[in-house]
Amino acid sequence: MRPLTAHIDLDALRHNYLQARRCAPQARAMAVLKANAYGHGAAACAAALGDLAPAMAVACLEEGQALRAHGIKCPIVLLEGFFEVSELDEIITGGYWSVLHTPWQVEALLERLAHWPQHRLTVLIKCDSGMHRLGFSPDEIQNICQRLRTHEGIEQTLLMTHFATADVPDNPLLTRQLETINTLRSRLDLPGCFANSPATLSAPASHHDWVRPGVMLYGVNPLERHHPLHDEINQVLQPVMTLESRIIAVRELPAGEPIGYGARHVTRRPTRVGVVACGYGDGYDRHAKEGTPVLVDGQRVALAGRVSMDMLTVDITELPEAGIGSRVTLWGRDASGATLSVSEVARWCDTIAYTLLTGILPRVPRCYHRSDAPKTLIDAGVLP
Structure with missing residues (x-):
């Protein structure tokens, strides 16, 4: 047969996940498996991490369904939330945690929860703290969180954001984003889910309750080469x-x-x-x-x-x-x-x-x- 093969070292994957946990020992780590686990094969990577990761994250419901089909039982976070109302029944009943980043998602979810009084859902409210891609503005967050926290169908509300420059040392945008989101978290008294791979590795002030290691799980150093921690991280992570x-x-x-x-x-x-x-x-x-x-x-x-x-x-x-x-x-x-x-x-x-x-x-x-x-x-x- 043609000799080209992608060899996937699942021991290295588990090692890298444990490194994320060591970097943020007070936080729980959801393993990011979107895009077929960054090309490594989501089902096999999820199975290998199954006894370690309390939650896993994917981009969309289809990716979550593929994990469920392979027996993955833990909560699965939908990082882009849902795209159509028709997805909501499965999200509510299937053990998914949905990110909410636009008003229509909030309204659609609250309306649909009325049809499932026996189910309670965990949601992540995404704040646009400065990346300007997805999320509510900081001024919108308080009212939205209040509505969700008082709704009987919502079991847990997490505050979420995404950093644009966590891979760069001493970047002023990261400082501003951290100040914005940490102030919001304190005011709202919500669990926080902020740190992507570079922030997990280099920004302890972002760790809080949950971190979201992604590319670092696969042995890729997400920090810029001039970052003071770059060489140290190279020694820690293993290629998968x-x-x-x-x-x-x-x-x-x-x-x-x-x-x-x-x-x-x-x-x-x-x-x-x-x-x-x-x-x-x-x-x-x-x-x-x-x-x-x-x-x-x-x-x-x-x-x-x-x-x-x-x-x-x-x-x-x-x-x-x-x-x-x-x-x-x-x-x-x-x-x-x-x-x-x-x-x-x-x-x-x-x-x-x-x-x-x-x-x-x-x-x-x-x-x-x-x-x-x-x-x-x-x-x-x-x-x-």
């Missing part, structure tokens, strides 16, 4: 996805020969070229530049030429032992122990790690690894 393939052909070319579409790369010396089974049809970024690092048998080599739909080419001249069948790590942890960060690869592609991880397409099989994988996960088809 290793995108691995093999060399399927080797070409021996003299100097002056072009490689690949557009003849972008022209050899400057006699060159051995390894052809790797991975391309933009798998989700590897077509915009990867000349020199993008790749590991071949644990050794760094460089991309040579444009990425094709199903293949890419690397210069293996300095690795005379490399050949057909040699192991290729596009990012992640090589079997030899060498590591190539997906964030580093993303910089060569002028993008971010999020886009690379979520962009891995369905034709790439995910192979899940966990040292203590319960037999129930294997029987459910979640783990191989």
Whole structure:
């Protein structure tokens, strides 16, 4: 079979979740599994975190339904709330926690709760504390929270916000957002759910009752490289996805020969070229530049030429032992122990790690690894 595989280390996932809890020991941590767990496979990641996470978060009801179908029982937070009134019956009865960020959602929810007097719902009121994407203005929050807190169908109301610049050190916008939301929380006496991954790692004043670790769960450092905690976090988090393939052909070319579409790369010396089974049809970024690092048998080599739909080419001249069948790590942890960060690869592609991880397409099989994988996960088809 085609050798390209995304290996998912579920032990590393659990390790990273526990790091989030250690960063915010007084808070509970909801594991963010939206976008198919950032491309890692939501069902398997949820099952692996099931005995650790008191709640999980997804973008929408469809993602929540997929987790429920795989036996996930804990509360599932819908980070964008609901989009149509028709979703509400399942949300109310299905153990979901809904974010509310617009007036129509509040009105629709309160009206629908009257049809389910035996059910009580937890909601998260989203405050736009300065990001200006979703949420109520701080001036609107008090009246909305008062209505919800006094409604017999609401079991619990949490105050929520999202930070725009928590990955940057000493950013004034983060300071303003924290001041706004912490003042509101104190005034309303509500549990707070504020911290995303970078705030969980670097802004203790944002932790409060709940944190929402997302990309950090998958071993990606969300802090900017000039952040004083950046290098420390790199040492703490473990990569969860290793995108691995093999060399399927080797070409021996003299100097002056072009490689690949557009003849972008022209050899400057006699060159051995390894052809790797991975391309933009798998989700590897077509915009990867000349020199993008790749590991071949644990050794760094460089991309040579444009990425094709199903293949890419690397210069293996300095690795005379490399050949057909040699192991290729596009990012992640090589079997030899060498590591190539997906964030580093993303910089060569002028993008971010999020886009690379979520962009891995369905034709790439995910192979899940966990040292203590319960037999129930294997029987459910979640783990191989």
